[in-house]
Amino acid sequence: MLSYLPEFVDPLGFADKRRRVVGELPLALFDRIEEFLFERTGSIRVELEFGKDGRWSVVTGWVEADLVLQCQLCLDRLPWSVRLRVALGVVASLEEADRLPASCEPLLFDGGAPIRLSDLVQDELVLAVPPIPQHAVCGDNAPPGPQAENGKRENPFAVLAQLKNNDSKFS
Numbered sequence: 001m002l003s004y005l006p007e008f009v010d011p012l013g014f015a016d017k018r019r020r021v022v023g024e025l026p027l028a029l030f031d032r033i034e035e036f037l038f039e040r041t042g043s044i045r046v047e048l049e050f051g052k053d054g055r056w057s058v059v060t061g062w063v064e065a066d067l068v069l070q071c072q073l074c075l076d077r078l079p080w081s082v083r084l085r086v087a088l089g090v091v092a093s094l095e096e097a098d099r100l101p102a103s104c105e106p107l108l109f110d111g112g113a114p115i116r117l118s119d120l121v122q123d124e125l126v127l128a129v130p131p132i133p134q135h136a137v138c139g140d141n142a143p144p145g146p147q148a149e150n151g152k153r154e155n156p157f158a159v160l161a162q163l164k165n166n167d168s169k170f171s
């Protein structure tokens with residue numbers, strides 16, 4: 001689902017208005033990770049809330065993507081799912097950044113021209129891409145995780161049914 005995202009954000013103004021931006025950005029905007037991508041189509045899901053934490057303007061939320069990187073050893077596809085927690089505190093200087101709560105990373109903003117949203121997201125995203133993407137074992141293209149443990153997993157519908165039963169007890 002593609003929804004509207006502003007091209008630019010003003011972190012201070014948005015924080016005052018407690019704005020929330022939710023939507024998807026096309027992967028083509030992210031030139032700094034492009035060289036690592038095996039597939040350049042797709043999108044980055046973004047959910048950000050601008051608000052206040054004490055005297056700080058903060059940006060919190062998530063950046064999510066199902067990337068397909070290129071393994072630097074065998075040059076084959078390497079699926080790479082990313083779900084990044086974003087917690088930024090808006091600061092005007094590096095000195096101010098030192099006073100931020102430990103839970104926040106600094107977002108340098110001088111109060112002037114708004115920031116391009118894709119730049120803000122890209123700064124986060126580059127941290128989630130390994131410097132040299134590679135398979136744990138090349139040639140073994142089975143995606144890690146779910147498939148291997150299929151046998152052990154509970155039927156999700158059984159869990160849903162159970163939840164419904166619990167609900168009805170209280171209604």
Ligand SMILES: [Zn+2]
Binds near residue numbers: 072074075135137139
């Ligand atoms: Zn490989």
